[in-house]
Amino acid sequence: MAETLMFNALREATDEEMARDNTVFVLGEDVGHYGGSYKVTKGLYEKYGEFRVLDTPIAENSFSGLAVGAAMTGLRPIIEGMNMGFLLLAFNQIANNAGMLRYTSGGNFKIPMVIRGPGGVGRQLGAEHSQRLEAYFHAVPGLKIVACSTAYNAKGLLKAAIRDENPVLFFEHVLLYNLKDDLPEEEYILPLDKAEVVRKGKDVTVLTYSRMRHHCTQAAKNLEKQGYDPEIIDLISLKPFDMETIRESVKKTHRVIIVEECMKTGGIGAELVALVSEQLFDELDAPVVRLSSQDIPTPYNGKLEALTIVQPQQIVEAIHKVVDSQI
Amino acid sequence: MVAERTVPKFDRSSIKITKEEGLMLYEDMVLGRLFEDKCAEMYYRGRMFGFVHLYNGQEAVSTGVIRALRRDEDFVSSTYRDHVHALSAGVPAREVMAELFGKATGCSKGRGGSMHMFSAEHNLLGGYAFVAEGIPVAMGAAFQSKYRREALKDNNADQVTTCFFGDGASNNGQFFECLNMSALWKLPIIYVVENNKWAIGMAHDRATSQPEIYKKASVFDMEGYEVDGMDVLAVRDVAQKAIARARAGEGPTLIEALTYRFRGHSLADPDELRSEKEKEFWASKDPIKKLAKDLTNMGLVVSEELKAIEEKVQAIVNDAVEFAENSPEPDPDELRRYVFAED
Numbered sequence: 001m002a003e004t005l006m007f008n009a010l011r012e013a014t015d016e017e018m019a020r021d022n023t024v025f026v027l028g029e030d031v032g033h034y035g036g037s038y039k040v041t042k043g044l045y046e047k048y049g050e051f052r053v054l055d056t057p058i059a060e061n062s063f064s065g066l067a068v069g070a071a072m073t074g075l076r077p078i079i080e081g082m083n084m085g086f087l088l089l090a091f092n093q094i095a096n097n098a099g100m101l102r103y104t105s106g107g108n109f110k111i112p113m114v115i116r117g118p119g120g121v122g123r124q125l126g127a128e129h130s131q132r133l134e135a136y137f138h139a140v141p142g143l144k145i146v147a148c149s150t151a152y153n154a155k156g157l158l159k160a161a162i163r164d165e166n167p168v169l170f171f172e173h174v175l176l177y178n179l180k181d182d183l184p185e186e187e188y189i190l191p192l193d194k195a196e197v198v199r200k201g202k203d204v205t206v207l208t209y210s211r212m213r214h215h216c217t218q219a220a221k222n223l224e225k226q227g228y229d230p231e232i233i234d235l236i237s238l239k240p241f242d243m244e245t246i247r248e249s250v251k252k253t254h255r256v257i258i259v260e261e262c263m264k265t266g267g268i269g270a271e272l273v274a275l276v277s278e279q280l281f282d283e284l285d286a287p288v289v290r291l292s293s294q295d296i297p298t299p300y301n302g303k304l305e306a307l308t309i310v311q312p313q314q315i316v317e318a319i320h321k322v323v324d325s326q327i
Numbered sequence: 328m329v330a331e332r333t334v335p336k337f338d339r340s341s342i343k344i345t346k347e348e349g350l351m352l353y354e355d356m357v358l359g360r361l362f363e364d365k366c367a368e369m370y371y372r373g374r375m376f377g378f379v380h381l382y383n384g385q386e387a388v389s390t391g392v393i394r395a396l397r398r399d400e401d402f403v404s405s406t407y408r409d410h411v412h413a414l415s416a417g418v419p420a421r422e423v424m425a426e427l428f429g430k431a432t433g434c435s436k437g438r439g440g441s442m443h444m445f446s447a448e449h450n451l452l453g454g455y456a457f458v459a460e461g462i463p464v465a466m467g468a469a470f471q472s473k474y475r476r477e478a479l480k481d482n483n484a485d486q487v488t489t490c491f492f493g494d495g496a497s498n499n500g501q502f503f504e505c506l507n508m509s510a511l512w513k514l515p516i517i518y519v520v521e522n523n524k525w526a527i528g529m530a531h532d533r534a535t536s537q538p539e540i541y542k543k544a545s546v547f548d549m550e551g552y553e554v555d556g557m558d559v560l561a562v563r564d565v566a567q568k569a570i571a572r573a574r575a576g577e578g579p580t581l582i583e584a585l586t587y588r589f590r591g592h593s594l595a596d597p598d599e600l601r602s603e604k605e606k607e608f609w610a611s612k613d614p615i616k617k618l619a620k621d622l623t624n625m626g627l628v629v630s631e632e633l634k635a636i637e638e639k640v641q642a643i644v645n646d647a648v649e650f651a652e653n654s655p656e657p658d659p660d661e662l663r664r665y666v667f668a669e670d
Contacts, residue, residue: 022479051478057511062463062504069467072452073402075474092460103665105445105453106436110668142666165668 001182006151009183010040010172013158014078016187018048021076024162027054027063028080037082038118038177064090068097072109078162081117084171085131098167099142114161116170120211120261121309123175127297132262134171134238138271145239146192147171147210151181153236156190164192173211195242197249201231203323204255207246207272209235212259212310219315230319238268247280254285255322259310264292286325289318331608334555334585342560349622352559353633355394356386356615357640359411362420365644366410366427370594375427379441382411384589387614388521389415391562392489395570402450402488404465407442409454412491417449424647430654437657438665458492459499462518465490466505469516487573488516495526497540506581510549515573517566520583521556527592528600541583549579556584557612560621
């Protein structure tokens with residue numbers, strides 16, 4: 001076991017996959033000489049050279065299209081979004097070409113590529129650098145969407161994403177790069193489509209992902225002392241959802257709270273509520289509760305920013321309310 | 328009508344072409360023309376749907392460039408006006424027609440339609456319907472060749488990618504971004520701008536501050552050429568040189584082919600903005616008639632041989648329609664197939 005920070009876990013995953021398969025390459029802004037804005041690709045340029053760790057000009061739509069073309073012709077690109085928000089500038093290539101081209105081509109081409117980088121609300125980065133694109137991209141067919149949340153799952157999931165034959169949007173969180181885990185010495189790979197039961201419980205199912213997982217576990221520490229027993233599930237796969245794991249949990253708890261960092265309207269939780277009500281309505285003893293970010297551009301001011309996203313105390317209160325509600 | 332540009336002089340004495348090559352070029356162009364004429368007929372008879380953009384008039388560009396490539400080894404990327412590029416790249420007329428009919432036997436299995444012809448077998452990277460979006464994808468294929476050669480030390484990786492688009496795309500950022508990256512990394516790619524003067528109803532001269540698109544290569548320190556896009560031998564000559572340079576690792580080329588579409592933007596376009604005078608001017612430069620005349624004047628062919636080709640091609644096109652008509656619709660049970668690689 002070796003204690004590893006999340007950004008190093010992601011670097012190890014990339015390094016191991018590049019060593020294993022010489023068609024894997026990284027491209028993006030400042031991934032080479034600079035080593036990546038969060039140091040996920042540090043040292044890889046020196047090891048693999050300028051073609052396999054390709055510093056691109058600041059041209060998101062075009063370098064994303066380059067990756068699609070390279071994937072169609074047999075390479076396995078990993079795009080690093082310096083900030084995932086910048087990929088709004090690549091929306092067309094990600095949606096029309098990465099997402100839909102395999103289908104539109106009638107199966108002529110496959111697009112094995114990973115688009116990864118930091119998303120989420122950081123510390124006073126302003127609206128443009130605080131995006132949660134997982135919600136914006138959720139409707140695009142053909143994309144897999146994954147959010148890692150610990151150093152351990154970051155490594156295992158990224159390796160799986162690189163080996164996947166489909167385009168995978170892989171969300172890291174800007175505030176989680178320094179989380180630590182003891183990682184196994186031996187190689188491990190985690191499935192992209194499986195949710196992680198973070199805390200087993202019987203009172204309520206808390207569905208969450210990315211940084212909010214840690215808000216939920218923090219809230220759970222208080223709740224335990226108060227005699228509550230929530231089950232916390234880290235979705236990991238935002239598309240498709242692991243409905244099997246969710247179903248098993250809801251059958252046990254009959255109550256659901258969704259805690260997300262994306263905005264409420266058109267968010268990940270909105271789709272989850274719909275699926276839970278379509279598939280698990282008879283299991284529910286209370287309406288599903290959503291705790292989401294405010295439907296506003298993320299403000300710069302620290303206090304306003306904190307009010308924009310969900311805080312652990314709100315999770316505690318919501319669980320009180322839902323669990324205490326009578327059938 | 329804006330004054331027509333003077334096409335660059337092409338030294339016809341330098342032409343080296345055999346009879347077989349001449350007939351191959353002629354057949355390819357006639358196939359493009361007769362195929363598209365049949366499409367118009369089938370569209371108006373309600374056999375195909377959606378937006379259908381025909382290539383009539385521009386055949387010298389597709390044939391001149393694509394038939395100078397190594398078929399099934401080099402790559403071709405196209406736009407929404409992609410039927411004829413697909414044919415030149417070697418996709419059988421049957422598969423292109425069946426795709427237009429939305430049939431399971433189409434090259435995109437009936438999922439793509441007129442604007443989305445794809446063929447992995449023939450290295451057709453696709454018809455890209457949004458203007459300029461195919462440019463970065465084509466650059467990716469060229470990057471792949473360079474990657475295999477440089478990073479993986481594969482000396483056989485000398486494939487060239489050709490990327491077709493129109494004058495309208497040349498004002499889009501992806502065009503400039505990709506010229507920059509391709510020149511920067513010396514990628515084996517040839518950008519072919521088919522300047523047909525009109526982006527639907529937007530006259531090229533009203534959309535750009537510098538109408539001579541080939542000149543835009545120079546600021547990226549890249550080779551740029553203009554060529555008479557109605558003269559297949561001139562197009563072939565400039566394409567062969569660009570292909571040789573790309574294959575030798577000497578980098579990309581921008582070719583601006585001055586051409587014209589003989590029909591509206593699509594079969595839904597009333598085509599009200601282009602003057603009769605302009606259309607007549609370009610009709611007089613019909614590239615198929617020009618090649619017929621050239622081959623005859625060079626003493627390579629006699630008119631009977633050309634006529635025989637036209638009859639042969641018409642039979643291919645008729646057969647393609649029959650094949651498409653008799654092909655099955657896609658299986659409704661396979662509606663969701665091809666979304667993911669495992670499907």
